[in-house]
Amino acid sequence: MAEVAGRTVAELGEFGLIEEIRRLQPQGPGVLLGAGDDAAVVSAPDGRVVVSTDVLVEGVHFKGEWAAAQDIGRRAAAATIADIAAMGARATALVVSLAGPSGMSAQWALDLAGGLAEEAGVVGASVVGGDLSSGRQVMIAVTGIGDLAGSSPVTRSGARHGDVLAIAGRQGWAAAGLAILSRGFRSPRIIVEAYRRPEPPYASGPVAAAAGATAMCDISDGLIADAGHLAAASGVTVDIDPGLLPVPEELRAAASAFNVEPLSWVLAGGDDHALLATFPADAELPAGFTAIGRAEEAQQPEVLVAGQPWAADSGHEHFR
């Protein structure tokens, strides 16, 4: 075991770092051949795999001074695992590409790897491989594969007129936490922690699929933005009833302190990775889901809030 404390990744070297990282990555029962070869081999009992990738870039998706490496690892894994959950599947394995400066602390990289493995462990997935490179900026690309366990994937395009729009998981918390950190504050701690370490409702994905969800996506760009993707793919207009949107007391209090409208965090915030799904009007919503609106026939699919277009910032788009 190499000495890590106080050393940079350059001092440890690529191969030394890989060896240390591998100690932190337990390989679960679905892993037929784990990290350490040209590729890993993972069980796919369903005869299909779900696959998705997400990239987090320092200064764009996270700031090192606002979050510990372990939390950044958890967030990076969460983004991908939530995408897989949004298809109605369970993530089984992750692979990770990490680029960063040679002067990066080896312990920071190991903490990041530990966070990735921990978040994967939440759904019983394993980190089965990766690649490392030097680079000017820290960049983490996480790809996940997942298992549908016999069910049909729930796409974004199946919402129909009359379907109920429902949400599972915290929404708006990460945006509130980011706003707090951006203004130089570190509390309320519960909100800042929600930003640092999202807790997406992974299990609600397969539950929604089993309950007959007609369409589903995770909310990573913002509720309005991702509802817009679902609406466009399905060819419906989505009308959100703001009176039905959960706005927890913690968010109301923080919003009041910052003199902002708490609904703007809930409507425009991303990064909580809540799940947004539609269900037939007569379906019983599964546990964890709250109805927040309705899908309607549309010539021009759009997202409405209480029947009106939402004029304010609707979410994040890269390069813009």
Added chain:
Amino acid sequence: MAEVAGRTVAELGEFGLIEEIRRLQPQGPGVLLGAGDDAAVVSAPDGRVVVSTDVLVEGVHFKGEWAAAQDIGRRAAAATIADIAAMGARATALVVSLAGPSGMSAQWALDLAGGLAEEAGVVGASVVGGDLSSGRQVMIAVTGIGDLAGSSPVTRSGARHGDVLAIAGRQGWAAAGLAILSRGFRSPRIIVEAYRRPEPPYASGPVAAAAGATAMCDISDGLIADAGHLAAASGVTVDIDPGLLPVPEELRAAASAFNVEPLSWVLAGGDDHALLATFPADAELPAGFTAIGRAEEAQQPEVLVAGQPWAADSGHEHFR
């Protein structure tokens, strides 16, 4: 269809760019649900999938002035597809994360995406998804999944005393091409092109598996370096006979012009993604493979060249 010519990715926007990229990515028959949702769904008829990831960083793995975007895309895909071939499998799907500056030309990004799709097409694989982010440096992470078609994965750890070491594909060409470009030259063109656009012997991976290969890896760090990984994993010493190593006339001529030893390109060069495999001594080598040495019992696994340790540079290690 958005106007691309002369526009930056910022002008096109993340979602506009994604839409244009998707036009360039044909979805093959194994793709059950292609790009455009939270995740893709890919057929895994074998009940197992092979998975591997590779990252390419501007200034580390490539320089924009030395290679066109299309070639960089092909190289990025090649690195991952070759890893999958080295397990004895065939890549079926790729997902790609791309980060880069907002001022990046939209056409450059589309050419990159085109190159990725082209290289995937060589083995019948499809690019089924991706993620985009702004970032200071261009960074491309490619993850591939592959199909073993019922065969056992060929690991790095199965080489045994007496096995024949053999190589398939060009080796040393990319290193020679890089040396030529690094010195400000652009020819001989055939060698520069070999660097810009490797042609890994993908089909030789499953062929080697069927022929009873005991161990296999692709050569991405360098022949000595990757033979060392195979030797260490297998617990054998690998002795390379330099008289058996193919050193094509083109490399000899270029080496002579630069006053270097052509064998150093062949022994230390990476990035051609040749396949290195061991076979039982009595096995008939499959077409495409050339015997270059032997595996021997060892207390301390190492790589020898004509029975001696190789003193010179042996390959690339990141952060060093």
